[in-house]
Amino acid sequence: MSEHNALNLIAGYSQALAGKHELERSGSDFYEVRGEVGSMVVQLHPKRLSLEVAEIIEETPTTKTLRLVAADRSALPPFQAGQYINLFVEIDGVKTARPYAISSSPTQCFFYDLTVKRARGGFVSGHLLDRVEVGQRLQSSGPMGTFHHNPLFHGDDLVFLAGGSGSAPARSLLLDILDRELPRRFHLIYVNSHVDDVIFAEKFRALASRHSNFRLAELITRPPEGYSGRSGRLTRELLQQELGELDGKMFYICGPTPFNDSCVELLTALGVPRRRIRVEANGAPKAPDQQRGWPVGVALDDEVQITVRGRGSFRSKVGEPLLNALERHGYFAENACRSGECSLCRVKLVSGSVFNPQEAHLRKSDRDFNWIYSCVAFPLGDIEIQL
Amino acid sequence: MRHFDTVVIGAGNAGLTAATALQRGGSKTLLLERHNIPGGCATSFVRGDFEFEVALHQLSGLGTKDKPFVMRQLFDKLGVMDKVGFVQEHDLYRLVVPGELDVTLPASLSGIKSLLQGMFPAESEAIERFLLVCEKISMEGFMTLPKARRANSEELLKATCPYHVQYGFRSAREVLDEFFSDSKLKNVLATYWLYLGVPPRMLPFPDLAVMLYAYAVFKPWHIKGGSQAMSTALVESFLEAGGEVRFNCGVEKILTDSGQVCGVRLEGGEQVTCDAVVSNASPLITFNELLDQERPPLAIQQDFKSRRMGTSAFVIYLGLDCTPQELGVTAASSFIYETLDEEQIHDRMGTLQPPLGGMLTCYNYEEPGAAPAGKSQVMLVCLQYGDVWKSVAPKDYARTKYEFAEKLIGLIERVYPKVRQYIEEVEVATPLTMMRYLNAPGGAIYGFQQSAQDSALLRERLDGVPGLYMAGSWTSMGGFQPTYMAGESTARAVLKQLKVKEVEHV
CATH class of the missing domain: 3.30.70 (Alpha-Beta Plaits)
Structure with missing residues (x-):
């Protein structure tokens, strides 16, 4: 400050200036907190985790659990039961990723279990089941996702409707309750196609027999001849009979998309308000052309040209989600949920049009200014995007 | 290696207005953002059927169509006025202290006056005077104070800023006590302190006065689609002007050559060269972590020492x-x-x-x-x-x-x-x-603590590194209007400097 300062005329100015000098004498230049933001945030929300396969557990003929530890054997970031990590893989030169719900208990912090079931025609699940070995290194996102118990409004009376490998997050939710001896009831309605392919069957049954706050109801939709257990489709009657009073219950649904849709329909028919139903995201829709708003005359098999501004272009199909197509042609976009929710794969649509299915949880301004979530965007013709 | 006239680090409010003003002003600009979406605080996220506003409660400074104020001109200048819709709110706020107080201040000076005079008739005259002082302080702050400061003239200050001379660096607590005896009336008038986080005892009176006056006269506003809509509109305007933006792209280092900014190194190793960097990151991160010098210049260290975390x-x-x-x-x-x-x-x-x-x-x-x-x-x-x-x-x-x-x-x-x-x-x-x-x-949302000692009137620009400019809440007042404005004024300073350089090169 110059020696003559007119501001001295202002009431309180000289005291404020003196106060500032006082602070200067007793204060720090904050050099000691250098790096603190980064190191605090990374404990909870790392952009990438470096993991190693510590163990592979055979669950059923179609399913294995990969037990992943930190490559440096340190504690992993905490997660809320039901959350997922996005696993990055490189398969035959193609870099891609898939989100998997963590099936282990959040009460221990040294491993994440990912329970992987072979998907029909699955590009990544086949790779994880057939080619990944103990000792192999993998990259992932940090834990994320909103499909978890929220104590602010979910309550203590929980019902989980799981279809097939949808039981992975259910196991984590269950183990969380049992390990921490929480005063919560957990009712798992577990629907599978085949008796010989029920993931965690023995584990769940053993836990149900030991813990009065865990109730297990199993249902087989394609029973073998002479099967004596409960079989057939999930119906309103069956739910009524299993659940009794519905008030105050929180419902979690995780399974294949048709299963999820039918569960929501059944619960809604029983009078459960939508706010008491949580549905796990499930990837891009297989049949976007069945959704409302799909334009007449466009078929999933139609060929389109995708241009990445300033980088190149390639041919693709209408029915292939844009993110997958980009990855197959060597382009990378950050991503995590691959289901239209997290918005990390948001890219600018420069020209042309895409179909945004109901899975795309776009912001209003994304729609207004042509930003799309590439994981669930279907090009309806030739398009140009900016990465 | 790619070259840009200016690199803007961070697409928060000030980064967005800086980048847009720079590109539209003829500076070839690269805007970098660590996250996948622009806005910083000014963003939204979607859960189920809801799109949640993250930070904006009431946008100030817009004014009405008939009585426009600075933000309308600023947004117009940045090319976003026709890209965004605004919705006017009709109240400043409701203050409830259960069992004690429940009052709603309307968004109009005359409305506030008659409401409070009805509730506190004994203080009727003081209410009138107080609101007048709020108006005068605000107008001086907008119009005459900057000029008087630049001129460093006591005569000009006395003649054009008499209310600042009388109240300028006193606390809100002190001034309220001087005007009023009813403590509840003081609570009602001081309520906006809770937006800023600085209690009336520490809050400079002009900060409170300008909030009350400006919200009452220029009204509080929502943005349609939330503050994210403004952030995305600013990016759109920036792109239309030929700017280049990269998301998911953090900066590792700000590079200098003989003390002068010459480029940045991006996450992943890529380097770009530039003549100027505008940092919308906090100055603590900028100088103590991003800058490629062991320690920032002394004047900046000294400035930091006189700050407290907000x-x-x-x-x-x-x-x-x-x-x-x-x-x-x-x-x-x-x-x-x-x-x-x-x-x-x-x-x-x-x-x-x-x-x-x-x-x-x-x-x-x-x-x-x-x-x-x-x-x-x-x-x-x-x-x-x-x-x-x-x-x-x-x-x-x-x-x-x-x-x-x-x-x-x-x-x-x-x-x-x-x-x-x-x-x-x-x-x-x-x-x-x-x-x-x-x-x-x-996790400071407004930068440093906004006490009297934080005032810009007590401070110089943090310009110890040629070519490095700061824009954001840490070097101005926090909140939406101040940060939008800070970015644009920083852009003007950069453009002026780049022009000087251009002339030197010719």
Whole structure:
């Protein structure tokens, strides 16, 4: 400050200036907190985790659990039961990723279990089941996702409707309750196609027999001849009979998309308000052309040209989600949920049009200014995007 | 290696207005953002059927069509006025202290005057004088004070800024005490302190005066589609002008050559060269971490020493399956105190004890488009310093977060008892969340603590490194209008400097 300062005329100015000098004498230049933001945030929300396969557990003929530890054997970031990590893989030169719900208990912090079931025609699940070995290194996102118990409004009376490998997050939710001896009831309605392919069957049954706050109801939709257990489709009657009073219950649904849709329909028919139903995201829709708003005359098999501004272009199909197509042609976009929710794969649509299915949880301004979530965007013709 | 005239680090409010003004002003500009979306605080996220506003409660400085004010001109200049819609709010706020006070200030000076004169007839004349002082202080601050400061002239100051001479660096507490004897009247008029996080004792009176006056005259506004719509519109305008933006792209280092900024190194190793860098990151991160010098220049170290960490915030985003009317909302913004003592409320902000003051904003009360039909988008906030969260172990983080959320909901329930029963979606943000998304030490949402000692009138620009410019809440006042304006004025300074360079080169 110059020696003559007119501001001295202002009431309180000289005291404020003196106060500032006082602070200067007793204060720090904050050099000691250098790096603190980064190191605090990374404990909870790392952009990438470096993991190693510590163990592979055979669950059923179609399913294995990969037990992943930190490559440096340190504690992993905490997660809320039901959350997922996005696993990055490189398969035959193609870099891609898939989100998997963590099936282990959040009460221990040294491993994440990912329970992987072979998907029909699955590009990544086949790779994880057939080619990944103990000792192999993998990259992932940090834990994320909103499909978890929220104590602010979910309550203590929980019902989980799981279809097939949808039981992975259910196991984590269950183990969380049992390990921490929480005063919560957990009712798992577990629907599978085949008796010989029920993931965690023995584990769940053993836990149900030991813990009065865990109730297990199993249902087989394609029973073998002479099967004596409960079989057939999930119906309103069956739910009524299993659940009794519905008030105050929180419902979690995780399974294949048709299963999820039918569960929501059944619960809604029983009078459960939508706010008491949580549905796990499930990837891009297989049949976007069945959704409302799909334009007449466009078929999933139609060929389109995708241009990445300033980088190149390639041919693709209408029915292939844009993110997958980009990855197959060597382009990378950050991503995590691959289901239209997290918005990390948001890219600018420069020209042309895409179909945004109901899975795309776009912001209003994304729609207004042509930003799309590439994981669930279907090009309806030739398009140009900016990465 | 790619070259740009200017690289802007961070697409927060000031980064966005800086980048847009630079590119439109002829500077070839690269805008870099660590996250996948522009905005910093000025963003939104989607859960279920709801798109949640993250930070903007009431946009100031816009004015009406008939009586426009600076933000309308600024947005127009940046090419976004026709890209964004605004919705006017009709109240400043409702202040409720259960059992003690429940008053709603309308968004008009005459309305405030007659309401308060009716409630506190004995102070009728003082109310009139006080509101006049608020107006004069505000007008001087906008019009004559900058000029008098530049001229460093006592005569000019006396002649054109008499109200600053009389009140300019006194605390809000002191001035309120001078005017009024009824303590509740003082509570009502000082309520905006809870937006800023600095209690009336420490709050410079002009900061309070200008908030009251400017919101009353130029009105509080929502943005259609939330503050994210403005952020995305600014990017659109920037792109239209030929700017280049990269998301998911952090900066590792600001590079200098003989002390002069010459480029940046990006996450992943790529380098670009440039003549100027505008940093929308906090100056603490910029100078202590990003700059490729061991220690920042002495003047900057000295400036830092006279600063104190500002407040962060604890926020609950609620999607409710009920209408604002069912919830009992009668004004978009409510402040709720447990006590009439603002100092006690402020003291709690440094702890995990139940908060004594908080606010509720209902976005679809005046803008139906802010929530699906029949539902409500509501935000609960209490300001909180980030320090207490640093000692929470990662494994205890989620539990601590929910426990504190219960306490804030408990406070809000005193006035809105139904807030819990209609929850359809909820997301909770702590000071660590602010740290994560803003890359801000302490999770500070307004930068350094905005006490009298923080005033720009006591400080010089942090310009110790040629070519490096700061823009954001840390070097101006916090909040939307100040940061939007700071970015644009920084861009003007950069353009002026680049032009000088150009002439030198010719």
